[in-house]
Amino acid sequence: MLAGINGWNARAIWVRRFTRRGWLLFGVLTLTLPGFAADTAAPAQREARVKDIASIEGIRDNQLVGYGIVVGLQGTGDSQQTTFPTQTLAATLLRMGVSVPAASIRVQNLAAVFVAATLPPFARPGTKLDVTVSSAGDARSLEGGLLLMTPLYGADGKIYAQAQGPLVVGGYSVSVNGNTKQYNHPNTARVPFGAMVEQGVPLELEGRSKFSLLLNDADFRTAEAVSQAINHELGRPAAHALDSRDIELSVVHGEDIPEFLSQVESVEVPVFPRAKVVVNERTGTVVIGGTVVLQPVSILHGGLAINVVSQFEVSQPNAFSATGSTQVVQQTQVSARDKPVSRIELKQGATVDDLVRSLQTIGASARDVISILQAMKSAGALEAEIEVL
Structure with a gap:
C-alpha cells in the first residue's frame, strides 16, 4: 500500500x-x-416498524355518531324553514317537563348538528374524547354555541359515549346589510374532550393463542419478510404468512400477551412499496413515488384552445321611426388557437426527476401532466399504478 x-x-x-x-x-x-x-x-434497504405498516386484527378504532342541538348562538342558527331543530327543541323541553308546540317556537339561536367521535381501543368508562360538531341545517355560524348532552351511537345502535360542552370554531361569518365576510368554515366546530365514554368495546387478550397481523398494503413479499423478521427477533417460528395481507401470530401458553405484541410491533422489517402515481384532477395535484420506473419514450404534447364570447348589443330604430322597435341582439365570436407541439424524449435510465424537469421545461400544467401520465401508462412507458382521487 x-x-x-x-x-x-x-x-x-x-x-x-x-x-x-x-x-x-x-x-x-x-x-x-x-x-x-x-x-x-447496493442501495440501502428501506425499513419500517411493524406497527407502522400493520395492525392487530380486532385492536381498532370505532366510529361514533350522534344528533343533537347547539344553543346560545347570536342569531346565526337555523331558520324557520328548517323544521327539525324546533322539533328537537320541543322534544327536549318535553323531557324536562315543559310542553311547548313545535309550531309556536320562533328562535334563531339554536342549530341542529351531527356529532362525530372516534372510540379508541381499550377505552374505559370515564375516558374523554374529542368530538367534531357539524351543522345539519342552514345555520350561518356555530360561533359561541353550546352543545347540549348528545348520546353517541356505534354501528350496533348502542350508546357508547355522551357529548356536551362549548364549541371551538376555527372561523367566523359576519353579515350586515347584505354584506358578508367569512373566514374558514364556521359551520364545523370541535369540542376538546367533550365526550365521555359510557362503555368500551370489550376485547379480551388473556387466554388467546393466536392473533392476526394485517398489513396496511397487501403484498406477498412484504408479508413474507415480516414473518421472517418476527421469527428471527423472537427466536422461534411465531409468525406465518397466510396470504398477502394476513400474518398469523402464535402465542406460547403462559406468555405475557402485551409484552409479546409489543415485541412484534417494534420489529423493523424491510418494506417493498408499490410503484404508484396519485393524481387529483379536481385540485391538479400529482404525486409520483420514488419507486416509479420509466421506460424510453418520446412524448409529443400540444393543445387546442377554443374561446366562445357572446356580447349583447341594443339595436334601436332610426329616429322618428314609427315601425321599428328596440331589440337586444346577441353577437357571438368564436376563436380557436392550436398550440405548437412540444416534444419530450426520455432515454433509458430516465428518472422521475428527469420527467418532472422535462414537463416543467415545456410549461405543462398540472392537468397536462395528468393526461401525459395516463398516456404513458397506456403506452407501457410508466411502470406504476395510477390512483385517481
Whole structure:
C-alpha cells in the first residue's frame, strides 16, 4: 500500500507478463476515493416498524355518531324553514317537563348538528374524547354555541359515549346589510374532550393463542419478510404468512400477551412499496413515488384552445321611426388557437426527476401532466399504478 495522495488511497498491483524479450514486470496504480468502495454498493434497504405498516386484527378504532342541538348562538342558527331543530327543541323541553308546540317556537339561536367521535381501543368508562360538531341545517355560524348532552351511537345502535360542552370554531361569518365576510368554515366546530365514554368495546387478550397481523398494503413479499423478521427477533417460528395481507401470530401458553405484541410491533422489517402515481384532477395535484420506473419514450404534447364570447348589443330604430322597435341582439365570436407541439424524449435510465424537469421545461400544467401520465401508462412507458382521487 502506497501513501495517501491528497486524500486518495493509492495501491500498487505488480503483474508479471512474458514477452519475446523475457519477463516484463509492470505495476498498476489504482486510486479510490475515501468513503467509496471499489465495487458499487447496493442501495440501502428501506425499513419500517411493524406497527407502522400493520395492525392487530380486532385492536381498532370505532366510529361514533350522534344528533343533537347547539344553543346560545347570536342569531346565526337555523331558520324557520328548517323544521327539525324546533322539533328537537320541543322534544327536549318535553323531557324536562315543559310542553311547548313545535309550531309556536320562533328562535334563531339554536342549530341542529351531527356529532362525530372516534372510540379508541381499550377505552374505559370515564375516558374523554374529542368530538367534531357539524351543522345539519342552514345555520350561518356555530360561533359561541353550546352543545347540549348528545348520546353517541356505534354501528350496533348502542350508546357508547355522551357529548356536551362549548364549541371551538376555527372561523367566523359576519353579515350586515347584505354584506358578508367569512373566514374558514364556521359551520364545523370541535369540542376538546367533550365526550365521555359510557362503555368500551370489550376485547379480551388473556387466554388467546393466536392473533392476526394485517398489513396496511397487501403484498406477498412484504408479508413474507415480516414473518421472517418476527421469527428471527423472537427466536422461534411465531409468525406465518397466510396470504398477502394476513400474518398469523402464535402465542406460547403462559406468555405475557402485551409484552409479546409489543415485541412484534417494534420489529423493523424491510418494506417493498408499490410503484404508484396519485393524481387529483379536481385540485391538479400529482404525486409520483420514488419507486416509479420509466421506460424510453418520446412524448409529443400540444393543445387546442377554443374561446366562445357572446356580447349583447341594443339595436334601436332610426329616429322618428314609427315601425321599428328596440331589440337586444346577441353577437357571438368564436376563436380557436392550436398550440405548437412540444416534444419530450426520455432515454433509458430516465428518472422521475428527469420527467418532472422535462414537463416543467415545456410549461405543462398540472392537468397536462395528468393526461401525459395516463398516456404513458397506456403506452407501457410508466411502470406504476395510477390512483385517481
